[in-house]
Amino acid sequence: MKAQGTVHKYGNNVDTDVIIPARYLNTSSHSELAAHCMEDIDSDFIKNVKAGDIMVAAKNFGCGSSREHAPIAIKASGISCVIASSFARIFYRNAINIGLAILECEEAANDIKTGDEVSVDFDTGVIKNLTTSKTYNAEPFPDFIQNIIQKGGLLNSISERL
Amino acid sequence: MSMTMTQKILAAHAGLVEVKAGQLIEAKLDMVLGNDITSPVAINEFEKSGASMVFDKSRISLVMDHFTPNKDIKAAEQVKRVRAFAGKYDIDNYYDVGDMGIEHALLPEKGLVGPGDCIIGADSHTCTYGALGAFSTGVGSTDMAAGMATGKTWFKVPAAIRVEIVGKKPKFVSGKDVILHLIGEIGVDGALYRSLEFTGDGLKNLSIDDRLCISNMAIEAGAKNGIFPVDEITLEYVKDRFQRESVIYSADEDAEWESTVTIDLSTLRPTVAFPHLPENTKTVDECGVVKIDQVVIGSCTNGRLSDLQAAAEIMKGKKVALAVRCIVIPATQKIYLEAMREGLLEIFIESGAAVSTPTCGPCLGGHMGILAAGERAVATTNRNFVGRMGHVDSEVYLASPEVAAASAITGYITDPAKV
Ligand code: SF4
Numbered sequence: 001m002k003a004q005g006t007v008h009k010y011g012n013n014v015d016t017d018v019i020i021p022a023r024y025l026n027t028s029s030h031s032e033l034a035a036h037c038m039e040d041i042d043s044d045f046i047k048n049v050k051a052g053d054i055m056v057a058a059k060n061f062g063c064g065s066s067r068e069h070a071p072i073a074i075k076a077s078g079i080s081c082v083i084a085s086s087f088a089r090i091f092y093r094n095a096i097n098i099g100l101a102i103l104e105c106e107e108a109a110n111d112i113k114t115g116d117e118v119s120v121d122f123d124t125g126v127i128k129n130l131t132t133s134k135t136y137n138a139e140p141f142p143d144f145i146q147n148i149i150q151k152g153g154l155l156n157s158i159s160e161r162l
Numbered sequence: 163m164s165m166t167m168t169q170k171i172l173a174a175h176a177g178l179v180e181v182k183a184g185q186l187i188e189a190k191l192d193m194v195l196g197n198d199i200t201s202p203v204a205i206n207e208f209e210k211s212g213a214s215m216v217f218d219k220s221r222i223s224l225v226m227d228h229f230t231p232n233k234d235i236k237a238a239e240q241v242k243r244v245r246a247f248a249g250k251y252d253i254d255n256y257y258d259v260g261d262m263g264i265e266h267a268l269l270p271e272k273g274l275v276g277p278g279d280c281i282i283g284a285d286s287h288t289c290t291y292g293a294l295g296a297f298s299t300g301v302g303s304t305d306m307a308a309g310m311a312t313g314k315t316w317f318k319v320p321a322a323i324r325v326e327i328v329g330k331k332p333k334f335v336s337g338k339d340v341i342l343h344l345i346g347e348i349g350v351d352g353a354l355y356r357s358l359e360f361t362g363d364g365l366k367n368l369s370i371d372d373r374l375c376i377s378n379m380a381i382e383a384g385a386k387n388g389i390f391p392v393d394e395i396t397l398e399y400v401k402d403r404f405q406r407e408s409v410i411y412s413a414d415e416d417a418e419w420e421s422t423v424t425i426d427l428s429t430l431r432p433t434v435a436f437p438h439l440p441e442n443t444k445t446v447d448e449c450g451v452v453k454i455d456q457v458v459i460g461s462c463t464n465g466r467l468s469d470l471q472a473a474a475e476i477m478k479g480k481k482v483a484l485a486v487r488c489i490v491i492p493a494t495q496k497i498y499l500e501a502m503r504e505g506l507l508e509i510f511i512e513s514g515a516a517v518s519t520p521t522c523g524p525c526l527g528g529h530m531g532i533l534a535a536g537e538r539a540v541a542t543t544n545r546n547f548v549g550r551m552g553h554v555d556s557e558v559y560l561a562s563p564e565v566a567a568a569s570a571i572t573g574y575i576t577d578p579a580k581v
Pocket of ligand 1: 543
């Protein structure tokens with residue numbers, strides 16, 4: 001699995017209330033959620049994002065409310081991968097469970113800037129900044145997570161047991 | 163092999179003799195929870211997976227609390243979907259308008275969760291039940307769907323931070339001040355992926371309501387769970403209430419603690435978290451003059467009877483400041499009824515506050531008290547993120563019911579000792 005795209009960069013403690021504000025949680029339609037993704041901290045995000053783009057943030061990305069609507073909104077907006085110094089744990093679970101690729105890499109998260117072109121290889125954890133030609137190594141997914149993602153999410157991975 | 167309390171509960175539910183921090187396990191669940199926002203997403207996933215039954219209809223709780231009584235047509239459609247699911251699978255614990263409460267106040271009150279349980283909920287504040295000596299953590303809707311279908315989920319066993327509580331609380335200091343102080347010390351990611359395990363001599367000075375409030379906000383330090391040992395105070399609370407058998411686990415003396423934080427209750431002051439993070443704490447003495455437009459007393463953090471009693475004691479015979487809207491929301495129907503019988507609601511209404519049926523409402527900027535641009539609220543809730551209670555340019559200050567009540571009277575953030 002690989003991804004490549006232009007970077008949208010954010011800071012520390014991006015919480016799920018700003019990823020998708022509660023006022024829009026009266027729907028579970030993916031496209032409606034995506035239309036409001038990040039709007040409270042970056043009202044241009046939705047106008048600028050292109051399919052395949054990459055989101056980069058500092059520490060504790062996705063903290064706060066457990067709403068799965070947050071990774072869903074990010075994924076539905078076209079983002080192919082989120083790279084951060086660290087993720088809040090419920091967001092981390094949710095992203096895996098719905099099949100949004102995420103990688104923890106502090107160095108990459110510090111260096112990479114908005115507008116950079118970045119490629120990611122999920123099998124090896126290698127992140128390349130094509131704009132600056134720098135390479136970073138993130139921890140690749142452990143096996144059990146690879147398995148969930150390969151099967152297309154948690155529910156598919158358990159459905160053989162149902 | 164020594165283990166923390168959390169590790170022992172996880173080992174037992176995974177059918178293992180021992181577990182270590184970092185280990186991936188599959189654990190059996192005693193309760194799976196969802197609300198009106200997260201359940202519809204879980205139900206979609208459940209149905210897509212081809213599941214045809216739930217693992218145990220008595221171990222699923224569906225609580226319609228966030229946007230209820232339905233704030234708009236979309237919210238009504240969501241609740242309708244959950245109600246139909248609850249009917250189809252004959253779910254025992256479906257709670258809707260009239261018998262509901264805010265989930266994390268309701269489940270302990272009804273005895274649906276208790277000591278030794280392993281619980282997941284599609285709501286981040288599911289960590290609240292750690293107060294009763296359960297392992298309990300928030301997950302997403304997909305986890306909830308898988309949990310409803312299989313009665314199991316995967317966990318990575320957490321390392322632990324020990325929080326040693328000593329001393330006795332001074333007047334006007336409550337569980338809220340303990341947890342705000344702790345988050346101020348360690349930060350909103352200070353316990354990321356880890357357990358917070360509370361120990362120490364001072365625990366005997368923390369009531370169940372104090373503990374529920376403290377465990378509730380463990381997530382605000384990034385923790386996976388926040389757990390208290392089971393003692394006489396716990397057993398007294400769960401007696402005649404908990405629907406299953408209590409199982410008591412305790413941490414080994416020599417369990418591995420990643421770090422230890424000590425809190426001396428006697429040194430705490432009423433504490434306020436400034437916008438826009440729960441870690442931006444100041445004692446009430448350091449706040450300066452912060453004028454406010456709204457006060458909200460309620461939520462799964464501080465909407466319990468003792469919280470309303472504390473607020474009423476301060477507001478009795480006084481008037482809410484002219485420029486302030488004060489909204490009081492008992493967390494469950496039972497609390498509402500008891501508050502009415504005790505005359506607390508009368509005190510609030512006579513002081514000029516609005517009293518509402520239980521709902522999450524303004525806590526998440528849902529309804530029943532949304533802030534306009536530039537407005538400020540003191541709230542007994544647990545989050546003060548950008549836009550949490552309304553407009554992105556509004557501000558939320560987190561505090562105890564005592565500070566919130568005192569501030570409602572004066573119109574600015576106020577030390578309860580001064581009204
Ligand atoms: S009261 Fe607030 S924090 Fe608690 S469950 Fe409701 S929305 Fe969440």
